[in-house]
Amino acid sequence: MVDRNESDRLASESWLQRTVRKPEIGSFIVMVVIIIALFIASDWKAFNALGLKNNVAIIAQFGIIATGAAILMIAGEFDLSIGSMIGFAGMSMAMMLKWGLPFGMGEATPFAAFIITLAMTLSIGWFIGFVVVRSGLSSFIVTLAFLFLMRGVTEVSFRLINQSTQISGLPDYKENSWFANILGGEVFGWFYDAWYKLGQWLTAGTEWPARLPNESINYLALLNINRRLEQWVEGFDARFMWWLVISAVAWFIMSRTQLGNWIYATGDNKEAARANGVPVNAVKIGLFMFTAFCATMFAACQVFDTNTSDAAKGNLMELFAIAIAVVGGTLMTGGFGSILGVVFGAITVGLVSNAVFFIPSIDGAWFRVFLGGILLAAVFANERIRKRITGGI
């Protein structure tokens, strides 16, 4: 038995065992349960043509910022300034659109407003990262400072320049600007077109929707047909596309590239990563800029969709982003997490937060009870995963 070595003691696992042990499996199961429950409880309303659009809109919002928060958390840091960054970016864009570019540079186009805002938010993100890595202070406290700071700056700027903390009634830029349209317009119209075609085909020459037994279900709405028998919904909000793009790029980077390897290593064991030549500080600063980017995308989609802005926009969003990241299987201590899990987490939390619109009989505050519950469960589940990997179990 001389040749027996330690690796022999590690039983090789079956496909099923490996799947069950994946970090995103928990959030996947919760998501499936929620989808089924919502289907039934809302009499299918949550997933009819308009319900799906509305749900996807909120899921995409959560998903965009949760992706940023999750990757930063994998690298071992927090960003509590995401919500205030959303408010700041929205204010900045709306104000430029209403009052013109700063320093008398003339009228703002949507593109100019976006780029100048992005330059500012990325600079702030860089600065936050710089302060965190240089001071060695906890990012929790540094970004908490920026949470207050930027919310305050947003309100003060609103009052000074605009005399009110809201901007509404901006022209609908989507109609003339392709740029505003890709942020605030509609996407994947083919999906709803096909849905409508399918609906037409199913209802052609029949009167069956009217004769169906279950009165509470609006079968025409399920087939993307309105009361005048026209196409009801034209497309998803553009933020759906941005969420897919950001998630796909994030997934690719985290699982397939050197940068992803460095991000995991930075959050896992910073000193080990540094000893192996990983530019730990640059990775962290870059990720603070990435969360700022995600917050800016969130704000831009909102501003160009609704043509309004408000100093309170994005309030509490940093906490939702962190909660979704954790529900998706990201470790609070860094070094471990899954973009796919964050996608599942965003779908779960988005659906539940929106559920009250489809099930009017429930109290909307149940959303927070639910979120608190799964957050707690997720923290325990994640801790178990961490212990298993580090040999604790």
Next chain:
Amino acid sequence: MAEPYMRVKGLEKKFGPFTALGGVDLEVHAGEVHALLGDNGAGKSTLIKILAGVHQPTAGQIYIEGKPANFRTPRDASAAGIGTVYQDLALNQLMSVTRNFFMGRELKNAFGMLKMNEMDKIAHDEMLKIGIDFSDPTQAVGTMSGGQRQTLAIARAIYFGAKVLILDEPTSALGQKQQMGVLKTIQKVRKRGDIGIIFITHNEIHSRLIADRFTFLALGKVIGEGTQETLDHNEIRRLMAGGAEMADLEQELASV
């Protein structure tokens, strides 16, 4: 005697008023294990940090193959063929064997994507060469034993071109059997003949088992050196204790 791969002459390091190293000489030959022994605070850590490019010496010179070398960063040292395996091994527990093996030096294709299959294979083969057959390179390092981690760190240093391998107390904090495993690994590396090893240890038995050459440090200075042939058991013990005579100690203890 051939020119050693690495020669250190009169190396000094001061941290403000504190002299951590007060002129240390050291030679490392390819295919030899050079044991570096000394008590806590003797300056071993400072010495290896200078050799690894983490600290810069206040005075003195490092020569690589007879040519003066200055290491400003750990990257310089590693480019000159100095591979350091720290006590904490610089491993990321939550990450896979392969990802750790290639940390900071990942293989990428033209599109910047990681060549995961190729890296898995290399990590597996390199670890097999010096001792362990690792069936699953996607396994997280956190699930490995201390000895396996040590092997991983050593295999990594060798694969990335270490000509001098610095092992910082590789056998401490390991069980008896794993210690033997690490010594076997060191022996395998030594047998290759092209790599010199600096073996830092507190354990006299381990150093006697495997080292060709010995250097003893105490309070930042070399207090003794020799080879396997010239040093006997008692002398090694005496020097490890910082030069104190065992007999003196016995007397002192008796008088307490």
